[in-house]
Amino acid sequence: MPREIPxxxxxxxxxxxxxxxxxxxxxxxxxxxxxxxxxxxxxHPALFRFAIFVVLFSSLSLWWYP
Amino acid sequence: MNPQSLPMPPxxxxxxxISPEWRQxxxxxxxxxxxxxxTVLAAFIALWLAYRLEMQSPRTxxxxxxxxxxxxxxxxxAKGFYRALGTLVGxxxxxxxxxxxxxxxxxxxxxxALWVGFLTAGATLYRNFQSYAFVLAGYTACIVGLPAALxxxxxxxxxxxxxxxxxxxxxxxxxxxxxxxxxxxxxLLLAAARQRFDSLMSATGRVIGFGIPRTEWGSLHLxxxxxxxxxDSYRSFGLFEDxxxxxxxxTVQQMSAELIAAASTLNxxxxxxxxxxxSAMNPVRDTLDPLLAIGVRILTAEPPAAPADRLELLxxxxxEITRQIPLISQTMTDQLNAKQRxxxxxxxxxxxxxxxxxMRYGRHFLALQSAEHAALIEQPPSPxxxxxxxxxxxxxxxxxxxxAALRTIIVLSIMSWFWVSTAWPKGEMALIIAVAISALFxxxxxxxxxxxxMGLGVALSIALAFGFGFMILPHLYGFLxxxxxxxxxxxxxxxxxxxxxxxxxxxGFGIFFSTLAIPGNQLQLFNYVGLVNNAxxxxxxxxxxxxxxxxxxxxxxxLSRHRMLHALDKQLLVACQHPLKGLRRSFERDTxxxxxxxxxIPGLKAAHNTAALSRALxxxxxxxxxxxxxxxxxxxxxxxxxxxxxxxxxxxxxxTPKTRRRMPYWRAPALQGQPAPTQPGLLxxxxxxxxxxxxxxxxxxxxxxxxxxxxxxQALHQAEQYFPHDPExxxxxxxxxxxxxxxxAQNLMTRLPGQTPPxxxxxxxxxxxxxxxxxxxxxxxxx
Numbered sequence: 099m100p101r102e103i104p105x106x107x108x109x110x111x112x113x114x115x116x117x118x119x120x121x122x123x124x125x126x127x128x129x130x131x132x133x134x135x136x137x138x139x140x141x142h143p144a145l146f147r148f149a150i151f152v153v154l155f156s157s158l159s160l161w162w163y164p
Numbered sequence: 165m166n167p168q169s170l171p172m173p174p175x176x177x178x179x180x181x182i183s184p185e186w187r188q189x190x191x192x193x194x195x196x197x198x199x200x201x202x203t204v205l206a207a208f209i210a211l212w213l214a215y216r217l218e219m220q221s222p223r224t225x226x227x228x229x230x231x232x233x234x235x236x237x238x239x240x241x242a243k244g245f246y247r248a249l250g251t252l253v254g255x256x257x258x259x260x261x262x263x264x265x266x267x268x269x270x271x272x273x274x275x276x277a278l279w280v281g282f283l284t285a286g287a288t289l290y291r292n293f294q295s296y297a298f299v300l301a302g303y304t305a306c307i308v309g310l311p312a313a314l315x316x317x318x319x320x321x322x323x324x325x326x327x328x329x330x331x332x333x334x335x336x337x338x339x340x341x342x343x344x345x346x347x348x349x350x351x352l353l354l355a356a357a358r359q360r361f362d363s364l365m366s367a368t369g370r371v372i373g374f375g376i377p378r379t380e381w382g383s384l385h386l387x388x389x390x391x392x393x394x395x396d397s398y399r400s401f402g403l404f405e406d407x408x409x410x411x412x413x414x415t416v417q418q419m420s421a422e423l424i425a426a427a428s429t430l431n432x433x434x435x436x437x438x439x440x441x442x443s444a445m446n447p448v449r450d451t452l453d454p455l456l457a458i459g460v461r462i463l464t465a466e467p468p469a470a471p472a473d474r475l476e477l478l479x480x481x482x483x484e485i486t487r488q489i490p491l492i493s494q495t496m497t498d499q500l501n502a503k504q505r506x507x508x509x510x511x512x513x514x515x516x517x518x519x520x521x522x523m524r525y526g527r528h529f530l531a532l533q534s535a536e537h538a539a540l541i542e543q544p545p546s547p548x549x550x551x552x553x554x555x556x557x558x559x560x561x562x563x564x565x566x567x568a569a570l571r572t573i574i575v576l577s578i579m580s581w582f583w584v585s586t587a588w589p590k591g592e593m594a595l596i597i598a599v600a601i602s603a604l605f606x607x608x609x610x611x612x613x614x615x616x617x618m619g620l621g622v623a624l625s626i627a628l629a630f631g632f633g634f635m636i637l638p639h640l641y642g643f644l645x646x647x648x649x650x651x652x653x654x655x656x657x658x659x660x661x662x663x664x665x666x667x668x669x670x671x672g673f674g675i676f677f678s679t680l681a682i683p684g685n686q687l688q689l690f691n692y693v694g695l696v697n698n699a700x701x702x703x704x705x706x707x708x709x710x711x712x713x714x715x716x717x718x719x720x721x722x723l724s725r726h727r728m729l730h731a732l733d734k735q736l737l738v739a740c741q742h743p744l745k746g747l748r749r750s751f752e753r754d755t756x757x758x759x760x761x762x763x764x765i766p767g768l769k770a771a772h773n774t775a776a777l778s779r780a781l782x783x784x785x786x787x788x789x790x791x792x793x794x795x796x797x798x799x800x801x802x803x804x805x806x807x808x809x810x811x812x813x814x815x816x817x818x819x820t821p822k823t824r825r826r827m828p829y830w831r832a833p834a835l836q837g838q839p840a841p842t843q844p845g846l847l848x849x850x851x852x853x854x855x856x857x858x859x860x861x862x863x864x865x866x867x868x869x870x871x872x873x874x875x876x877x878q879a880l881h882q883a884e885q886y887f888p889h890d891p892e893x894x895x896x897x898x899x900x901x902x903x904x905x906x907x908x909a910q911n912l913m914t915r916l917p918g919q920t921p922p923x924x925x926x927x928x929x930x931x932x933x934x935x936x937x938x939x940x941x942x943x944x945x946x947x
Contacts, residue, residue: 108320132407143406144237144342 099162112162120155127154195235196662198345203233203658206340207678208647210333215643215685219332220325223682228333230657230674233341236349238398238405240341244334245404246297251330253297254304255323261309266316272309273580279305281573284603285565292397295607302572303600310592350409353398353416354533360391360423361471361529364430368522369463371430372456372515375438381431382777386763388427389756392420412532419528424752426521428788432908433514435785439911440507448507451496455488471533475526482519485512510904560761561731564724567717568606575602575712579705590701597705602712609764612713614668619706621660621672626699628653628673629680633695637683646683653677676702719765728762732780733865739787740862744798748791755784782915783865789909790858796902797851853883854902857909864916873916880909 102109127150137143207229214222232247234240257279265272283302287295308326312319367384370376376384399416402409440448462477469477489512500508579598583591601618605611636649657677660670680698717724735755739747759780763773857879864872884906 137407142343144346148339148343 101163113159116158116162117155120151120158123154124151195347196659198347199233199235199662200655200658202340202344203229203661203674204651204654205344206233206337207654208650209340210336211647211682212643213332213336214329217332218685219329221329221684223678223684224326224329225333225336226654226678226682227675228330229337230661230671230678232334232337233658233661235347235662236352236401236405237338237341237346238349238401238403238409241338241404242401243293243296244338246293247300248331248334250297250300251304251327253301254306255308255327257301258305258307258309258312259319259323261305262312262316262319266313266319269313269584272313273576273584276306276309277573277576277580280576280599280603281569284572284606285569287603287607288560288565288568291393292400299603299607303596303603306576306596306599310596314592348405348409349398349401350405353395353402353409356391356395356398357416357419357529357532358471360388360395361526362468363388363391364423364427364522364525365463365468365474368430368518369460371434371437373460373464375434375441378435378438378778378781379774381434382774382781385427385431385781386759386777389760392423392756393760395420415528415532419525419532421749421753422521422525422528424756425748426518426525428752428784429514429518429521431781432785432788433511433518435911436507436510436514436908440511445504445507447496447500448504448511451492451500451508452511455485455492458484471526472530475523475530478519478526479523482516482523485515485519489516506903506907509900510907513901513904560758561724561727563727567724571712571716572599572602572606574716575599575709578712579708590697593698594701594705597702598709601706601709605709605713610719612710612718615706615710615713617666617668618672619703619710621669621674622676622702622706624669625673625675625677625680626702628656629677629699630695632677632681634692637681650682653681725762725765728758728765729776729779732758732762732776732783733868736783736787736790736865737862739790740794740858740865744791744794748788751787751791752784755780755787778915782912786861786909786912789905789912790861793854793902793905793909794858796898796905797854850883850886850899850902853879853886854906857883857906868916876916877913880906880913884910 100112102111103115104110124147128147131137131147131150137146140146207226210225210229211222214225219225228247232240232244234243261272261275261279265275280302283298287298287302289295290298304326308323312322315322363384367376395416399409399413402416403413439445440452458481459478462474462481468474493508493512496508497505576595576599579591579595582588583595588594601615605614605618608614632649632653637646640646640649654674654677657670657674660666660673663670680695680702713719732755735751735758738754739751742750759777762776762780857876860872860876860879864876884903
């Protein structure tokens with residue numbers, strides 16, 4: 099899998115794209131979490147959300163760069 | 165304020181649960197140290213990551229942390245968001261500039277100056293961090309554009325490096341501030357809302373008790389304005405914080421709008437009751453007292469009841485009033501003369517309207533405080549205001565942004581000229597710093613003072629950077645060593661930032677110490693010459709700036725002071741002429757915003773301040789009356805408005821403000837004949853008399869002079885005279901309301917412009933009333 103993709107002749111690292119994708123996924127998930135009010139059962143909501151993001155981003159990147 | 169009585173939602177689910185006493189400590193001193201700790205922690209994480217990722221200048225990430233870090237999580241994220249936005253736009257534009265003008269430095273610098281000036285002007289039109297994004301988009305173009313123009317082959321790399329370093333700093337700052345002992349701005353929002361509620365209640369209690377004297381009302385009014393703006397800032401930070409605040413965004417906006425509405429009616433009521441206090445009105449006062457006493461008891465009870473209970477009591481009182489009014493009017497008809505009856509009716513009208521607005525405000529307030537009250541908003545359908553009416557724009561006079569833009573452009577031009585003509589190797593850095601700070605400080609109320617503080621910070625950072633660079637740094641090994649060596653300095657910067665008095669110094673120190681002292685990623689030799697060069701550059705740039713801020717249209721110069729006061733007066737024209745839809749809200753809000761700015765002008769003497777305040781209160785009350793009258797006489801008002809020359813009602817005044825405005829004032833013809841007298845009988849209808857008065861007021865405020873003042877008074881007199889001729893029409897409720905508003909306007913006619921004020925403002929305001937921006941806002945506005 100390519101590590102960088104050209105975009106108008108500028109090489110964009112895939113990590114950046116993965117970051118964007120996981121950010122989008124994260125926002126969708128965060129909305130879901132808000133909708134079911136999961137935060138009620140969570141000790142540290144901000145940490146929880148951060149962890150969601152870390153999990154998303156690292157699993158996507160590890161899948162792309164095995 | 166008693167934190168225990170706050171009806172807190174279930175308990176903030178942060179992971180330390182503390183009792184209210186501890187909470188007070190946490191919000192005070194401990195919060196400052198927490199801020200220091202978090203800032204330094206974030207700085208080190210960012211620095212380590214920047215070294216690890218082999219970024220070119222890790223110091224940018226640290227500088228960003230220092231810039232973005234704020235006490236509350238929401239603020240950090242908000243500022244970070246806008247900083248990211250500004251950096252992105254700025255980098256993009258700098259690439260465009262480089263692509264277009266890489267060959268010609270003159271065109272390039274001109275393009276840069278235009279862009280920066282344009283955005284500086286934009287920044288003064290917005291509030292809080294939105295304005296910051298504008299500033300940043302301007303000067304990032306400089307930061308990225310200049311090195312890129314010098315090295316066009318690597319322009320893109322320079323832009324991306326800068327972007328990633330800034331983003332790294334923002335990311336780390338946001339994460340640290342959100343994860344490590346997060347402090348939410350929601351509690352600030354709730355506390356501020358609660359405080360405003362309490363002060364409105366106590367002010368109301370005093371108004372219906374005895375009335376609040378005009379001078380004191382002024383300072384209360386100012387405080388209320390500042391509080392509301394503060395509330396709105398907290399709301400905008402909360403948007404970036406948690407879902408709950410986001411969900412209540414609209415409630416807060418509605419609450420502020422209703423609060424302003426209620427406060428403006430309270431202003432009228434206060435002025436009216438002060439008039440009722442006079443001896444001629446004694447019977448009225450006697451009639452009102454039993455009814456008002458109930459309200460006073462509810463509002464001034466000690467200790468105050470919970471907000472919900474108080475509002476409940478007030479609702480009962482409102483019903484009581486509605487029940488009593490017909491009874492009182494009936495029994496008192498014979499005992500009061502016409503004037504007194506009018507005063508009584510006016511009180512009832514204002515009181516009822518005020519209570520209605522107060523209850524609407526109260527409902528939103530309760531809904532904000534706890535979710536279980538949220539249903540209350542739905543009960544009586546209070547119409548949702550459209551967005552435009554709820555938002556706070558930073559309304560200002562158009563000259564102010566222009567001044568800011570011109571100053572930045574001039575600073576940039578001087579610096580570039582110096583750079584180009586001396587071929588100074590460090591000219592690029594000096595230019596960047598001068599432009600960045602000039603743009604940044606153009607949005608603070610007193611830029612010269614802020615720049616001075618920054619200058620102090622720069623001097624301090626140079627001295628300490630020398631000490632660190634040549635005495636401490638040589639003994640350090642590895643990142644851990646560097647961190648230990650840096651820690652005391654960064655802590656000093658962060659601590660200074662927490663002290664409202666030293667915010668500017670702290671920010672300057674934090675930023676420039678990091679710039680000077682933190683070693684780059686490639687191994688650098690210990691470079692005396694380089695550091696001295698950098699220090700000289702910094703000092704030169706900042707001194708040029710201080711000079712510029714003091715000399716080029718300094719804040720509070722005569723012209724802008726005059727323009728601002730004029731803008732305040734012009735609000736009355738807005739009330740007279742703009743389309744009625746949503747006018748009341750926008751009028752109230754813009755007048756308040758303008759007043760806040762006028763009072764914030766540095767160097768305004770206390771006497772001037774009082775005069776401006778009194779003028780603004782008159783404009784506010786008159787504008788409100790004009791709007792109400794226009795609503796009551798709508799058919800005429802709207803017809804006349806749709807025509808271009810809407811002032812044609814009065815046959816003797818042929819020159820309309822509109823036509824006058826197009827002419828230079830020395831050519832504008834004077835009014836014909838004597839001041840707008842119309843033969844009685846020429847105007848048949850009451851609305852036309854009212855419209856005539858409104859047009860006279862508009863003319864007066866367009867060009868204040870004795871002549872127009874007389875005309876306005878006469879028009880009002882004529883409109884009032886209409887009633888005795890026609891007693892049946894006078895008792896019709898609609899006409900009665902018109903009569904009441906005319907009567908209220910009468911009260912204000914002694915305070916019109918175009919004359920020396922009846923009581924010259926020699927009586928200085930009490931010296932202990934610093935009209936200052938509250939500390940939290942001050943901290944946000946710097947950098």
